[in-house]
Amino acid sequence: MSIPLTDQDRPELRKAIEEMVDSGFTGVTLRVHDERGEWVGSAGARKLGESAKPPADGHVRIGSNTKTFTATVVLQLVAEGKIGLDGPVADYLPEFGMDRRITVRMLLQHTSGVFNFTGEYYDDGTFAPGIPATTAGQEWVDNRFKTYLPEDLVRLALSKPARFEPGTDWSYANTNYVLARLLIEKVSGRSVAEEMQRLILGPLKLTGTVAPTTQSEISEPHAHAYYRYEDAGLQKTVDVTRQNPSWVSSGGDMISTTQDLHTFISALVGGKLLPAPLLAEMCTPHPKVGYGLGVFVQDTGCGGTVITHNGGMAGHAALMYSTPDGGRTLTASLNYVDDAALSLGAAFQKATQRLVKEVFCGGQAGSADGAEPAQ
Secondary structure (H helix, E strand, O other): OOOOEOOOOOHHHHHHHHHHHHOOOOEEEEEEEEOOEEEEEEEEOOOOOOOOOOOOOOEEEOHHHHHHHHHHHHHHHHHOOOOOOOOEHHHHOHHHOOOOOOEHHHHHHOOOOOOOOOOEEOOOOOEEOOOHHHHOOHHHHHOOOOOOOHHHHHHHHHOOOOOOOOOOOOOOOHHHHHHHHHHHHHHHOOOHHHHHHHHHHHHHOOOOOEOOOOOOOOOOOEOOOEEEEEEOOEEEEEEOOOOOHHHOHHHOOOEEOHHHHHHHHHHHHOOOOOOHHHHHHHOOOOOOOOEOOOOEEEEOOOOOEEEEOOEEOOOEEEEEEEOOOOOOEEEEEEEOEEEOOOOOHHHHHHHHHHHHHHHHOOOOOOOOOOOOOOO
């Protein structure tokens, strides 16, 4: 077992996470694996009003990093011959009456055009709301323990106009991954949590990772997540660490740790979970945004690329980056005060760019666009 490097060995990483806290995050835990070894550090607080730092091995709601796990399971079932990657989704899920042009690949790459049930942002700046839970404010807080059935989320989305003709454009939609979840369950005859355990969590011994589906608890240790909203002209901040994640379903419901995320992404890109041809398909980016099948393929700005997905989940967030060979990884967990205006969005983008520069570019100037958190 390797001995983690100390702050003295990587002062630039310590400075980076402290600056993230200064920019508004409640707490940050960062884990880096590279040719120098393993470095783990945390800054800020695990809970508002307390001085204790976030736990190095803490559990966190990983939001849209869930999509990478879900896409991997779908591709593993493709490898087992149970799913055709370019087959119509309607052949597997006929009950929804879907456009037969929508393929399994389009779900994983967000090119299906289906409406995003958590709300659709259009290029002209307009917003079409989705389920009531995502209208934000007190309504979200009051409904955070409600159970939403994945089938109902899909039916709501399919009752709305498609964003574009299947396969003609790209638009991020959680609906795609709830359909992927239902697809997994239909062809396997098991729950998505059981298939996740059989194909990923068990083989990789990811004991800190769960697909909770409707469970509101998160195992200790963990940092706390918060949500701020206005009520009768006053700002209220609520601890939302406990919540029923079924409102986003397999678009972002999983819980993990920075150690498990490192193990998962390094095993995935290292070829331990998928046959080489399917891994190559997964990491082939769409030209519009650099999104493959459940991962972003991101230019580091210094002559290389990283395979990545980030995720935000109402006061919790997770980062996951790896070089294409799995030799260098960056994983992180964040806790913060979320709000309807996504006030920390700009700080999140700046922080992830800074971390990518430090870890993958040796501190050289470079940009790192395109891997935003998405609920």
